[in-house]
Each structure stands twice: as C-alpha cells, then as structure tokens.
Amino acid sequence: MRLSPLYILAWTLQASATILQNGQVRDDPYLGQAPEVSVGDGAWRNYGPDASEISYKGRWDSQHISWWSLPGINLGFTGNQLALSFGPQTSEGVLLAYRIGGLDWEFSNVTANASYQFAGPSTPGLDLTQNTTFEMRVTNWGYGVQLSGVSVASDAELVVVPEYNKTVEIIGDSFASGQYATYEGLSAWAYNFAAGLGDVEYSITAYPGICLTDKQCWNNTAPGMTHQWFYASDVGMRAAATYGDHPEKWNFDTHRQADLVIIELGTNDRTNNVTGTDFYNSYVDLVNSVHRTYPQAHIVLMSLWGKFVRSGDTYNQSPSYVSEINRVCQHFKDDGFVDYFGTKGILQHNDIDPQEHPSDVGHIKIASHLMQWTKLKLGWEFGATGPEVQHDTLYWNDEAGYR
Ligand SMILES: *[C@@H]1O[C@H](CO)[C@@H](O)[C@H](O)[C@H]1NC(C)=O
Ligand SMILES: *[C@@H]1O[C@H](CO)[C@@H](O)[C@H](O)[C@H]1NC(C)=O
Numbered sequence: 517m518r519l520s521p522l523y524i525l526a527w528t529l530q531a532s533a534t535i536l537q538n539g540q541v542r543d544d545p546y547l548g549q550a551p552e553v554s555v556g557d558g559a560w561r562n563y564g565p566d567a568s569e570i571s572y573k574g575r576w577d578s579q580h581i582s583w584w585s586l587p588g589i590n591l592g593f594t595g596n597q598l599a600l601s602f603g604p605q606t607s608e609g610v611l612l613a614y615r616i617g618g619l620d621w622e623f624s625n626v627t628a629n630a631s632y633q634f635a636g637p638s639t640p641g642l643d644l645t646q647n648t649t650f651e652m653r654v655t656n657w658g659y660g661v662q663l664s665g666v667s668v669a670s671d672a673e674l675v676v677v678p679e680y681n682k683t684v685e686i687i688g689d690s691f692a693s694g695q696y697a698t699y700e701g702l703s704a705w706a707y708n709f710a711a712g713l714g715d716v717e718y719s720i721t722a723y724p725g726i727c728l729t730d731k732q733c734w735n736n737t738a739p740g741m742t743h744q745w746f747y748a749s750d751v752g753m754r755a756a757a758t759y760g761d762h763p764e765k766w767n768f769d770t771h772r773q774a775d776l777v778i779i780e781l782g783t784n785d786r787t788n789n790v791t792g793t794d795f796y797n798s799y800v801d802l803v804n805s806v807h808r809t810y811p812q813a814h815i816v817l818m819s820l821w822g823k824f825v826r827s828g829d830t831y832n833q834s835p836s837y838v839s840e841i842n843r844v845c846q847h848f849k850d851d852g853f854v855d856y857f858g859t860k861g862i863l864q865h866n867d868i869d870p871q872e873h874p875s876d877v878g879h880i881k882i883a884s885h886l887m888q889w890t891k892l893k894l895g896w897e898f899g900a901t902g903p904e905v906q907h908d909t910l911y912w913n914d915e916a917g918y919r
C-alpha cells in the first residue's frame with residue numbers, strides 16, 4: 517500500500533484569519549456564524565451570568581471574563597433556542613468554537629455588548645423531549661469574552677449538565693495553547709489530550725511566551741508561571757489593560773481540585789537564557805505549589821522536545837533542560853506524586869511547523885501518546901467513544917487504482 521501524505525502546514529495569523537493548508541486557502545474553515553439577536557422581547561427567558569446551571573470551564577474571573585487558553589462554558593437547555601450575551605470586556609470579533617452535545621465543532625465570532633443565537637429550531641441535535649447540551653470555548657488565548665447572560669425560549673429553562681468526576685489541569689506555554697495550529701487552542705495537544713480522554717473536566721492554564729521561572733519573558737506583561745499560576749488572568753496585554761498591576765487571585769477553594777496536572781514548560785526559559793540551576797529551582801517551587809494546592813493530584817512533568825536541526829543526511833533533536841527535569845523528578849521520587857512523561861521519539865523534524873511549534877499532526881501525536889500513558893500508568897479508561905475531538909482533520913486519499 518502506498519500512502520499519499522498530506523501534511524498540514526497551517527497557521528492562523530489571528531482569530532478568524534484565513535487558514536492556509538499546504539499553501540492553499542482552506543474552504544469555509546469557520547462554519548457556523550451565529551446571527552446577532554435581540555433578547556429583550558417576550559420570546560426569550562433570560563438568565564444572568566451567575567446562573568447555577570452555567571458551568572464555567574477553565575479560568576474566568578469574578579466579572580465572568582475569560583482568561584488563558586480555551587476557557588469555556590457548558591450547559592443544558594430545554595426548548596428550541598439558545599442565545600448568549602456578551603459584555604463590554606469582550607474582545608472585538610473574538611472567535612468562539614461551540615457545539616451541541618458531541619456533534620462537530622462550529623465557529624462564530626462575537627463582539628462586545630451584543631447577543632448571538634447559537635441554536636434555533638433547525639439546529640441539528642436539539643433534544644425537544646428532554647434537554648440539549650451546549651458547549652462553547654474561546655479558541656485564542658489572547659482574546660476573551662465577558663459572558664453577560666444566557667437566554668432560552670420563554671417557556672424553556674436551563675438545566676445543569678452533571679460534571680465528570682475527574683479533573684485535569686494542563687499548565688503550559690504556546691505549545692499547550694496551540695499557537696500556529698489550525699484552530700489554535702482547539703488544535704493543541706492539551707485540548708486533544710483532555711477532550712480525548714472524554715470523561716474529564718479540564719482547564720488549560722497556558723499562555724504563549726510564558727516562562728516557568730518567575731521572569732517576564734518575550735512580550736508578556738507579567739512574570740512566569742511560578743507566579744501567575746495563582747491568578748485568574750494570564751500574562752497577556754489584555755490582562756494588563758484590564759487589571760494593571762492588580763490582577764485577581766484565582767480562588768482555588770471555590771474550584772475543584774485537579775486529579776492530574778500535566779506541566780509542559782521551559783521552552784521559553786531556554787530561549788530567555790534562564791540557567792539550568794534557576795530553572796531547576798523554579799521547577800521544584802512550582803511542583804511544591806501545585807502539590808500544596810492539590811495534595812491528591814498526580815503531577816506529570818513533560819520533557820521538552822527542543823529543536824530538530826539538519827545534520828548531514830538526517831536531522832538531530834536537541835531537547836532542552838534534560839538533566840534539570842530529570843533532577844526535579846528525582847527530587848520528588850520518594851513522595852510518589854510526580855511522574856515523568858518523556859516525549860523522545862514521538863515528534864520528528866517534520867512534526868514541527870515553520871514557526872517552531874508542532875504541526876496539527878504533531879499535536880495529535882503528543883496527545884495520543886499521553887492518553888495511552890495515562891491509561892497504562894494511572895488506569896484511566898478512555899471515555900470518548902464517538903464525539904468529535906480533532907476538528908477538520910478528516911482528509912483522506914480515495915484513490916483505489918494504484919498498481
Ligand atoms: C460596550 O458598552 C460599554 C458600556 O455601555 C461601552 O463603554 C463600550 O464602549 C461598549 N463597547 C463596544 C465595543 O461597543
Ligand atoms: C466574523 O465572521 C463573519 C462571517 O464569517 C465574517 O464575514 C467577518 O469578517 C468576521 N469578522 C471578524 C471581525 O472577524
């Protein structure tokens with residue numbers, strides 16, 4: 517059998533930009549634009565953003581403003597219409613992914629001070645006998661929404677969707693955020709891993725450019741993860757513009773503890789010349805912080821794949837901070853709550869895109885191996901047996917006439 521490889525070298529310049537697939541424009545990459553509606557008349561029943569039926573995923577602050585990577589909401593509703601309203605702190609034209617149940621993701625941009633209708637009588641998958649589940653996620657880390665309300669038909673209601681029992685938190689940088697991947701957060705290994713497990717709640721505390729060490733790296737507006745992990749908002753310019761020097765603390769007491777924490781950090785420390793000793797010391801601090809916060813959690817340190825450089829007739833990998841990350845694992849060896857996930861051999865040079873981030877295929881490879889690791893090592897069963905996880909990766913070669 518011969519395979520016809522179709523590598524996706526795709527990137528988005530910003531939310532809702534053109535997708536280039538092997539240099540060709542991808543047709544209709546963002547199907548599903550929701551129409552703007554007015555929810556002020558008697559056709560709607562309106563709920564505020566504090567409604568207990570709305571389950572917030574990822575980090576949102578006390579004003580219902582979303583932060584970090586792939587934050588979202590999940591809810592159930594009866595009847596045949598659903599709208600979301602967005603407050604003044606919503607980024608102009610921010611791209612949202614949304615879906616009914618486990619159907620394929622759709623996309624819509626929204627803007628501040630407006631309401632958009634995400635489900636109507638002709639929406640596929642509506643359950644008119646019971647209730648329909650709806651999920652929404654913000655695809656780009658740099659933008660966000662302020663949820664100001666949810667509306668359903670005047671004779672309908674919101675319904676709680678039970679949460680899954682297990683919780684995963686991913687702490688990372690641009691790789692976990694999906695920078696330069698086709699659908700950004702929705703194409704990242706972090707999402708592919710957590711959504712791939714299927715029956716877990718997940719939160720992705722990741723932001724491009726962030727260092728692990730308490731240092732302001734690249735264009736970030738706040739120090740590294742050892743500091744910022746304790747805050748609701750991220751290290752981007754939007755957070756600095758919203759809060760200045762006074763970001764809100766993240767209230768760990770009112771949110772569920774994670775059972776599993778995956779840390780993938782250090783690539784930015786390397787490029788910002790953090791010494792091995794400083795990196796090691798910061799990593800030990802971060803693991804101690806996470807363990808104090810979530811005493812029951814397994815904490816997994818992911819090795820850094822580094823760079824792939826052409827050498828003679830092949831490519832060589834030069835991973836970053838190998839001995840330091842191993843020493844951090846050694847430091848916690850007797851405690852039993854720290855595990856190591858080695859990425860050696862999973863990615864090859866052509867799994868990295870021209871901007872030095874994993875291609876969509878690279879992200880899926882990391883996620884798939886990590887899923888299997890989680891099953892073998894921790895005994896977690898895979899819970900997704902049908903719903904879409906990776907969006908728009910259904911491409912194939914129908915040629916049957918080889919000889
Ligand atoms: C949204 O409304 C607020 C308050 O009414 C206003 O200050 C702001 O300029 C509006 N934003 C946009 C994008 O229209
Ligand atoms: C929002 O989406 C519509 C429909 O896809 C598109 O025409 C428009 O350019 C988008 N606007 C922004 C600001 O991205």
Ligand SMILES: *[C@@H]1O[C@H](CO)[C@@H](O)[C@H](O)[C@H]1NC(C)=O
Pocket residue numbers: 592646647648649675676677678
């Ligand atoms: C609503 O739908 C969800 C998902 O199917 C289900 O778990 C839940 O029990 C339903 N709630 C009600 C009140 O029907």
Ligand SMILES: *[C@@H]1O[C@H](CO)[C@@H](O)[C@H](O)[C@H]1NC(C)=O
Pocket residue numbers: 678679680681
């Ligand atoms: C969570 O665990 C409880 C107790 O084991 C079980 O009854 C329930 O069905 C689980 N919920 C989900 C959504 O898996």
Ligand SMILES: *[C@@H]1O[C@H](CO)[C@@H](O)[C@H](O)[C@H]1NC(C)=O
Pocket residue numbers: 735
């Ligand atoms: C970094 O910040 C500088 C100055 O504010 C700005 O000109 C530049 O575009 C920023 N770079 C990125 C990648 O955001």
Ligand SMILES: *[C@@H]1O[C@H](CO)[C@@H](O)[C@H](O)[C@H]1NC(C)=O
Pocket residue numbers: 787788789
């Ligand atoms: C890190 O060090 C290299 C080599 O000395 C230098 O070229 C680079 O500018 C430094 N990077 C930063 C962010 O300081």
